[in-house]
Amino acid sequence: MKKTFDWSNVISNIKSYVTSHWFGLTGLLLLFIFLFITPSFLTTTEVGYLINLWVLIITAFVLIVGKVVQFFRKNKHFVPSESAPLISGLGSVLAIIIGLIVGLIIMYIVNPEQAFQGFLVILKGGFNQGMASFGTMIYYAVPIILTGLSVSFAFRTGLFNIGASGQLIFGAFVAVYIGIKWDFLAGVPFLHWFVAVLGALLAGAAWGAIPGLLKAYRNVNEVVSSIMLNYIAVYWVAIMIKADQSIYFKTQDRLYDILPSAVTPKFGLDQIFVGSQINIGIVVAILIAIILYIILFKTTFGYELKAVGLNRDAAKYAGVNAKRNIVLSMIISGAVAGIAGAMIFLDRGAWFKPEIVLRPEGFTGIAISLLGLNHPFGVVFAGLFYGSLERGGEYLNLLRFKHEIIDIIIAVIIYVSALGLILQKLVIKNLKWNSKIFQKIKRVILKESPSDQSEGGATQ
Amino acid sequence: MDYVVELLHITKTFPGIKANDDVSLQLRKGEIHALLGENGAGKSTLMSILFGLYKPDTGIIKVRGEEVKIKNPNDANRLGIGMVHQHFKLVHNFTVAENIVLGMENTKYGFLSMDTAIKKIVELSDRYKLKIDPNALISDISVGMQQRVEILKMLYRQAEILIFDEPTAVLTPQEIIELMSIMRNLILEGKSIILITHKLNEIKLVADRCSVLRKGKYIGTVNVKDSTPSLLAEMMVGRKVSLELKKKPAIPKEVVFKVSNLSLKNPHSEKFLLKDVSFEVRAGEILCIAGIEGNGQTQLVEAITGLTPIHDGVVVLNNEDITQATIRHRNNAGISHIPEDRHRHGLVLDYTLEENLILQSYFEPKFQNRGFLKFDEIRTNANYLIQNFDIRSGKGPETKTRSMSGGNQQKAIVAREISRGSDLLIAVQPTRGLDVGAIEYIHHQLLNERDRGKAVLLVSLELDEVMMVSDRILVMYEGEIVGEFDPKTTTENELGLYMAGSKKREVQ
Numbered sequence: 006m007k008k009t010f011d012w013s014n015v016i017s018n019i020k021s022y023v024t025s026h027w028f029g030l031t032g033l034l035l036l037f038i039f040l041f042i043t044p045s046f047l048t049t050t051e052v053g054y055l056i057n058l059w060v061l062i063i064t065a066f067v068l069i070v071g072k073v074v075q076f077f078r079k080n081k082h083f084v085p086s087e088s089a090p091l092i093s094g095l096g097s098v099l100a101i102i103i104g105l106i107v108g109l110i111i112m113y114i115v116n117p118e119q120a121f122q123g124f125l126v127i128l129k130g131g132f133n134q135g136m137a138s139f140g141t142m143i144y145y146a147v148p149i150i151l152t153g154l155s156v157s158f159a160f161r162t163g164l165f166n167i168g169a170s171g172q173l174i175f176g177a178f179v180a181v182y183i184g185i186k187w188d189f190l191a192g193v194p195f196l197h198w199f200v201a202v203l204g205a206l207l208a209g210a211a212w213g214a215i216p217g218l219l220k221a222y223r224n225v226n227e228v229v230s231s232i233m234l235n236y237i238a239v240y241w242v243a244i245m246i247k248a249d250q251s252i253y254f255k256t257q258d259r260l261y262d263i264l265p266s267a268v269t270p271k272f273g274l275d276q277i278f279v280g281s282q283i284n285i286g287i288v289v290a291i292l293i294a295i296i297l298y299i300i301l302f303k304t305t306f307g308y309e310l311k312a313v314g315l316n317r318d319a320a321k322y323a324g325v326n327a328k329r330n331i332v333l334s335m336i337i338s339g340a341v342a343g344i345a346g347a348m349i350f351l352d353r354g355a356w357f358k359p360e361i362v363l364r365p366e367g368f369t370g371i372a373i374s375l376l377g378l379n380h381p382f383g384v385v386f387a388g389l390f391y392g393s394l395e396r397g398g399e400y401l402n403l404l405r406f407k408h409e410i411i412d413i414i415i416a417v418i419i420y421v422s423a424l425g426l427i428l429q430k431l432v433i434k435n436l437k438w439n440s441k442i443f444q445k446i447k448r449v450i451l452k453e454s455p456s457d458q459s460e461g462g463a464t465q
Numbered sequence: 466m467d468y469v470v471e472l473l474h475i476t477k478t479f480p481g482i483k484a485n486d487d488v489s490l491q492l493r494k495g496e497i498h499a500l501l502g503e504n505g506a507g508k509s510t511l512m513s514i515l516f517g518l519y520k521p522d523t524g525i526i527k528v529r530g531e532e533v534k535i536k537n538p539n540d541a542n543r544l545g546i547g548m549v550h551q552h553f554k555l556v557h558n559f560t561v562a563e564n565i566v567l568g569m570e571n572t573k574y575g576f577l578s579m580d581t582a583i584k585k586i587v588e589l590s591d592r593y594k595l596k597i598d599p600n601a602l603i604s605d606i607s608v609g610m611q612q613r614v615e616i617l618k619m620l621y622r623q624a625e626i627l628i629f630d631e632p633t634a635v636l637t638p639q640e641i642i643e644l645m646s647i648m649r650n651l652i653l654e655g656k657s658i659i660l661i662t663h664k665l666n667e668i669k670l671v672a673d674r675c676s677v678l679r680k681g682k683y684i685g686t687v688n689v690k691d692s693t694p695s696l697l698a699e700m701m702v703g704r705k706v707s708l709e710l711k712k713k714p715a716i717p718k719e720v721v722f723k724v725s726n727l728s729l730k731n732p733h734s735e736k737f738l739l740k741d742v743s744f745e746v747r748a749g750e751i752l753c754i755a756g757i758e759g760n761g762q763t764q765l766v767e768a769i770t771g772l773t774p775i776h777d778g779v780v781v782l783n784n785e786d787i788t789q790a791t792i793r794h795r796n797n798a799g800i801s802h803i804p805e806d807r808h809r810h811g812l813v814l815d816y817t818l819e820e821n822l823i824l825q826s827y828f829e830p831k832f833q834n835r836g837f838l839k840f841d842e843i844r845t846n847a848n849y850l851i852q853n854f855d856i857r858s859g860k861g862p863e864t865k866t867r868s869m870s871g872g873n874q875q876k877a878i879v880a881r882e883i884s885r886g887s888d889l890l891i892a893v894q895p896t897r898g899l900d901v902g903a904i905e906y907i908h909h910q911l912l913n914e915r916d917r918g919k920a921v922l923l924v925s926l927e928l929d930e931v932m933m934v935s936d937r938i939l940v941m942y943e944g945e946i947v948g949e950f951d952p953k954t955t956t957e958n959e960l961g962l963y964m965a966g967s968k969k970r971e972v973q
Contacts, residue, residue, distance in 0.1 A: 305833045315815045321772065322810040323824045324793030
């Protein structure tokens with residue numbers, strides 16, 4: 006090993022890195038400006054908001070274009086109509102568009118005068134009232150992203166976890182219980198909160214383990230057992246709450262407020278999204294998405310899980326312990342759903358009531374998982390999109406529309422996504438039709454002269 | 466010359482592939498016309514077009530000289546075209562007669578009247594010498610008999626043109642001869658037959674003319690009398706192929722693998738699936754287990770490889786008792802397994818080629834570090850195997866195995882299993898559904914393994930393969946080993962008698 010440092014080499018490395026990644030670097034710089042510089046100069050005024058919005062849009066554009074350029078440079082022989090992720094991704098986008106169009110039609114039937122105005126409100130979604138509504142959109146998207154991640158993870162192992170709702174409520178109960186009772190943790194900053202989340206994680210995991218064990222060792226269909234466990238969780242939690250006078254605020258039929266030390270911290274995010282309820286829940290959700298992504302795509306454990314999900318017989322043939330994997334997958338899925346519960350209720354004013362109602366997040370998570378193509382990052386985007394629609398629905402109430410329009414749109418999107426194959430065929434057809442444009446873009450990106458393009462022409 | 470069916474200049478394109486490219490086939494009245502081609506050559510597509518399952522892009526179909534449009538199988542039936550499928554379409558708990566009339570039952574005042582139907586069936590059976598008992602249950606009769614029921618079903622529907630799709634795949638040599646004579650009888654009665662096959666000796670035995678397809682293209686039609694098997698093989702593959710396998714004599718060494726008194730019962734009944742099976746495989750030899758499908762071979766391999774638990778008997782590998790060991794333990798202890806069903810067991814079809822190539826070894830330190838996969842190593846491994854075993858695919862290591870051809874999927878499995886360097890290689894029907902080139906290749910790989918001093922256990926239904934590759938043959942019948950043979954001294958006929966259960970002798 007030579008220890009001498011070759012500076013010219015380093016500099017040329019940096020140079021080539023900057024030239025090849027300049028799109029990404031610019032994007033990151035803009036993101037930094039968006040997050041930390043502009044908010045301090047421009048407060049909630051309309052102009053400031055608009056400027057900040059534009060910075061965000063440009064950032065997103067630069068990052069996406071940068072990614073595309075990088076991709077094409079890496080995969081010179083990329084054929085769009087043969088790329089499965091691209092096709093299914095565009096299929097999802099198409100489903101969204103169809104869902105929105107159906108929504109527009111319904112709005113037009115219900116209330117023709119305000120239909121287009123209302124539709125714009127839906128499209129603007131989380132951007133309706135500047136950073137405040139944007140932050141609130143993220144706030145409400147967090148539990149849905151988490152349940153979506155929960156469902157999608159189990160789905161990768163070939164399991165259909167309909168029990169996210171029960172795992173969520175069980176986790177939420179444990180989190181709130183710790184938040185109220187374990188005041189001895191209040192001394193260290195964030196420790197109380199962290200332990201409460203951990204408690205939710207373990208509770209959700211335990212609740213998810215039951216259908217997993219039943220499936221693995223008794224071959225009980227996990228759909229049936231997990232859906233039944235939803236009800237058990239709801240009733241049991243209600244019984245436990247009412248039995249314990251030290252946590253049950255009887256006159257208001259709810260639990261007591263959690264201690265301030267157990268409230269989910271904001272870490273200054275409320276300074277950026279002024280006037281919103283946002284907290285670091287979104288950071289937790291993204292972290293979990295990254296962790297699940299690493300588990301699924303980078304580890305031997307994920308390799309086994311996916312093998313079991315895609316072909317259980319082949320996994321068995323390869324000596325994979327399918328039973329263990331099923332249980333572990335359900336435990337992880339349940340843990341994530343449990344955290345979703347903690348994220349809902351570890352906040353001021355989020356009162357936990359001993360209601361006999363299944364939380365809708367568990368079921369929305371199934372839809373989000375489907376829309377996000379069961380990929381952790383896809384789920385994050387699908388969840389944010391859902392949050393935006395939800396916000397749009399809230400603002401729709403200002404016009405003469407019902408919030409339920411949003412539910413119809415979501416339902417149509419899911420319905421259309423389920424017809425994925427037809428959509429994908431449509432996408433493939435159009436990609437082919439567009440392949441000349443693709444070739445042109447490719448040529449620009451790769452800076453190739455047209456004469457080098459002979460092999461690219463084979464795609465048509 | 467009279468043609469009953471003419472398919473003229475048929476072209477059919479599927480996305481990305483021309484399945485039939487200007488293919489013509491003319492069937493004369495009263496002849497047996499063989500349709501020869503490798504897997505993927507377009508035989509099935511052509512027959513599906515004739516049967517109305519696909520619509521051709523261009524080209525015309527003539528039946529008895531008149532141009533027709535066949536839109537669905539019902540049209541085909543109406544025109545007197547009937548198909549005997551490779552996998553029989555019979556209801557197992559119905560009688561023969563019930564199966565035959567199914568779909569066109571005679572009724573009287575809305576009630577089923579079987580008497581006239583049975584009379585007609587018996588009459589047909591006698592006329593074509595099919596020897597069928599119309600009142601027997603399908604589940605009680607042999608596979609050969611079931612095939613005759615299928616034929617009778619077509620005759621009952623007054624089919625004039627019969628298509629046989631790989632009819633001999635499930636038959637013993639004796640049954641094959643019987644089928645051939647039935648086909649001859651059918652011709653004498655004025656029927657015409659299209660025989661889809663890739664077995665050259667059958668064509669030589671029974672067919673009058675033979676049309677060859679290769680990669681969707683029509684290669685030519687020859688009179689079988691004037692041609693030789695090697696000429697047909699050359700037409701089919703597009704190059705010279707050796708139909709003989711050159712092999713050195715085996716040098717068996719120490720016993721690597723030993724099975725003693727292995728028995729297995731069907732959990733739902735008291736029937737034995739395996740009965741007192743004992744044998745041993747030595748290093749440097751290929752032991753072949755022959756038998757007709759469904760005589761316990763699948764169960765035997767599943768028990769040996771750990772896919773089903775063993776309650777009765779002992780399995781020893783390299784002097785280690787692995788009777789109760791886990792699958793993973795067996796694999797690591799030295800068993801490589803090329804499974805019978807490559808889609809069910811052998812591959813995760815939605816994984817890429819490189820991911821499938823580490824299916825048995827992803828947990829080894831070579832491919833992982835503290836639970837994290839080493840993607841560079843995986844890619845290196847894939848490139849190495851792709852090059853050495855000539856696995857062809859669209860996008861190299863990143864190809865989804867689902868999109869690969871059957872032959873290359875099988876090559877991938879063979880590459881994976883052989884590269885692990887296990888002492889015992891179990892290959893179950895490794896050449897099923899493959900074309901001549903791939904079969905040749907896999908046979909060579911098996912022989913190479915043997916010559917390198919590995920023990921090879923080959924389970925095969927194809928007698929040609931058994932006779933050609935193996936050094937020692939065991940015949941299984943109804944879960945029992947009924948005889949041991951030396952391929953040099955035995956004949957296909959003798960094996961066939963044992964396979965059908967009509968002869969039995971003690972294994973030394």
